Amino acid sequence: MVTASEPMVPPLIAAQLNYLLTHSPLSIKVEQIWSGSKNPPFLSDRFTLLIPFCLDYIKWDVIYNAQNPLVAPDIVFSAADESFHPFSISAEGHSHSLKNVLCDWNCKDPSKLLLLIHELRVLYNVYQRKKIGQLDDERLKFEISTIHSREGIEVCMNSAPDKANEVKFSVPLLDIDLNKMVHGCTWKHRQQIFLQVIFPISRKYSLAPTAPRIKLVGSSELKALFPIEDVKLPPWLDGMCMAEYLPIIEDTLNTQIVEAVAAIGARRRFIEALAPLFGRPLEADPVFCRKATVFACSGVFTFLVHLSLSTQFPKQQPVLVLQSSQHFNSQGTPVMSPPLTDYPWSPRWEEPKMAERIYDFLAEECLNFKKFGSLAHV
Amino acid sequence: MDNDLPLEKIAISGPTLASLIQRFSSSNGDVDGLLFGHVTQPTPANLLDDDFPSSSSISSSIRSDSPTLVANITSFFCSGTLSSFYDSLGQLNISALNRCSLGNGKDDQQQRLIGWFVGRRRTPLRPSMREFSVSSSLSSKTLETLNFSQNESISISPFPNFPPCVFLLLSSPLSDQLIHTHDYRAFQFRRSSEVFEPKSIDVINIGPAFRGHYGAFSPNSQFPWLSCAMKDFSSSPSREMEIVSEDDKGKEESLLSLKKIAKEQRGLDSCAEGFEVGRLSKLVGSEAVNYTLEVEDLYGKMLAKLEGLARLVEKSSALVLEQERCNIKLRNKVSGLE
Secondary structure, three states, X not given: XXXXXXXXXXXXXXXXXXXXXXXXOOOOEEEEEEEOOOOOOOOEEEEEEEEEEOOEEEEEEEEOOOOOOOOOOEEEOOHHHOOOOHHXXXXXXXXXXXXXXXXXXXOOOOOHHHHHHHHHHHHHHHHHHHHHHOOOOHHHHHHHHHOOOOOOOEEEEEOOOOOOOEEEEEEEEOOOOHHHHOOOOOOOOOOOEEEEEEEEOOOOOOOOOOOOEEEEEOOHHHHHOOOHHHOOOOOOOOOOOHHHHHHHHHHHHHHHHHHHHHXXXXXXXXXXXXXXXXXXXXXXXXXXXXXXXXXEEEOOEEEEEEEEOOOOOOOOOOXXXXXXXXXXOOOOOEEEOOOEOOOOOOOOOOHHHHHHHHHHHHHHHHHHHHHHHHHHOO | XXXXXXXXXXXXXXXXXXXXXXXXXXXXXXXXXXEEEEEEOOOOOOOOOOOOHHHHHHHHHHHHHOOOEEEEEEEEEEOOOOOXXXXXXXXXXXXXXXXXXXXOOOOOOOOEEEEEEEEOOOOOOOOOHHHHHHHXXXXXXXXXXXXXOOHHHHHHOOOOOOOOOEEEEEEOOOOOOOOOOOEEEEEEEEOOOOEEEEEOXXXXXXXXXXXXXXXXXXXXXXXXXXXXXXXXXXXXXXXXXXXXXXXXXXXXXXXXXXXXXXXXXXXXXXXXXXXXXXXXXXXXXXXXXXXXXXXXXXXXXXXXXXXXXXXXXXXXXXXXXXXXXXXXXXXXXXXXXX
16 A cells, blocks of 8 residues: 555555555556656655466556646556567557557546556557567467457466576466355455466477476465465377367366365364364354364363364365464463374264364373473463 | 668767766756657768679668668757656657657757657666557657658658667766766667667767768758858859848749848848948948947947856846755655655
8 A cells, every 4th residue: 555645656646556556456556666757745646566477477567647646647667578569569450449448648637547557558468469470380370360259368478597487377276256156255356266287389380299287276365265386287199289288277167166165164164063062162263163272171271272273174174273372482372282283083073073082082192281281371 | 662761870979978977967867858869871881893684682681771870969958857758658758748748849950850868867878668668659650640740851861761869878886986977778669560679879979080080070050051052052162151131032932932031131130239240341441440449338248148148048037046946845744744
């Protein structure tokens, strides 16, 4: 969040920048913000934006002019994109959106910068596609021509100086709204799983082209629902193209997502089954049901039990950590037990039975923990 | 066709570049403006003998492809702000462009519009989205459409259709440094390929090392061309210095140029206040004492006039400064800073 006071961003520019950062579905970041004035007050009127594109970030410098706050900002693109000329691309595609945004520029309307950046990003994708289309690579030309019907695909050329040139595709998978599938979810941005496909650029047509490097990509927030790196990718067969591969991986992924959403229900039922034995949990993750903390006592010895449930629950049993409320170590923090997983468990039990068996296990284990606590206690 | 010929380099005289940098670095914000000058084709240093007629055609065709033109920047106009002659899309505002280039490039083939410049502090030294668009619009205009059509100048000018395709970008480093650094980079906008081609800048400086440069460089001053030497081009240099008092040789000149000469002569006479060159002979002989007194009197009057002028400039400068302050206040009000 950029406040108007620190660094000194003129209010109109601050309003547009804040609107962009808070209202864009893309998680755009500001890398740097600075002033182009010679004299004080050094009004900050230029900044570098990090804009997500093709599972990476592109850096654009947005240059306002504090002396001329009514004029629309200008953009300097990164050095690698010196041939990106949005006006020519929008003229070729007979699109007037960019022109309209700039012609109707109103410095008092905070949404204008967002419109400009989004429109430029669309044109940037067109530019990357054109650039790849001009490569002398039959396979890439074919891939580009067969994915026209799918929406949201982004492409870019990776041309690191020390590496071989590659073309990266970012394909959004599954036309379903994950945010709606998870009841009461707290995700700020719309969750989307992407398939990243990286093709090497080959100058000649080869009969046995090498398989591209493929990888599933999702946000870190998605890990609460299911770990995307654990998904086993279907093999890319010889001579396959993306149009063939995408339905296969979408099928696999769809089954796993349905399972992952169903697993939330199982975890919720388990946490609910703890209540009759331990009393209402002190804390519980209400959305993904991955964590719960209950209060337990044995005679006068009271302690907390932290339960962590993996996405593989009930195949994997919950990890228990006990925390004493009576013993403290030399740093003054409560004594904790090591993670406990070695207790009787069967995924086939009903949830009340699972809770009951944990209760029985803890009735014995707490004596060990009390001894452990007294030793650690100073 | 000479409307998209490649430039070999861009030449600018030291004082012009220094003054441009000074204008930019003393302004509070970003600035843009126009560049004036001319395009020349220096004689190649490695002229070949035509001993081999069979190969000469090949070598000449190669030579015509390689860039040999030099754009010479001789003066500039700084608007003091941005978007002075174009809109946010980078489309030209022709009337504003004409206003900016007033007094330049109209009737002097040495001072045509050859490009534009932008100075923006602490930004990358790469053309921006809008700068591309402005250069693209500017270089697609020929002189006719830009309303600079002075038939005589076009016929004299060596490259009449050369578009204003030079772009000079000035900036300063992103991070604050102890040493003041002025970055600049010059480009030629190529219409055919729609790209900015970076060009080297030749800064022509004063000093013995640059004597060679000045041989090919024609400096320009804003001082008007005085008609004193118009009467005879074939005459010796010493005769050219004579003042045209009896206009008998100007009969062949057209009426128009006669009028022009007469007007300029009147301007000169009014400055001389009766002390025309003819009276210089009185400096020697018997009348010398009186004459010296008269001349001293004239000098005294001139100094008084200069002082008056200086005072006028001082007053108007104060007014300009006051207006500038008022403008800053208004701007701050618009951007909600008050």
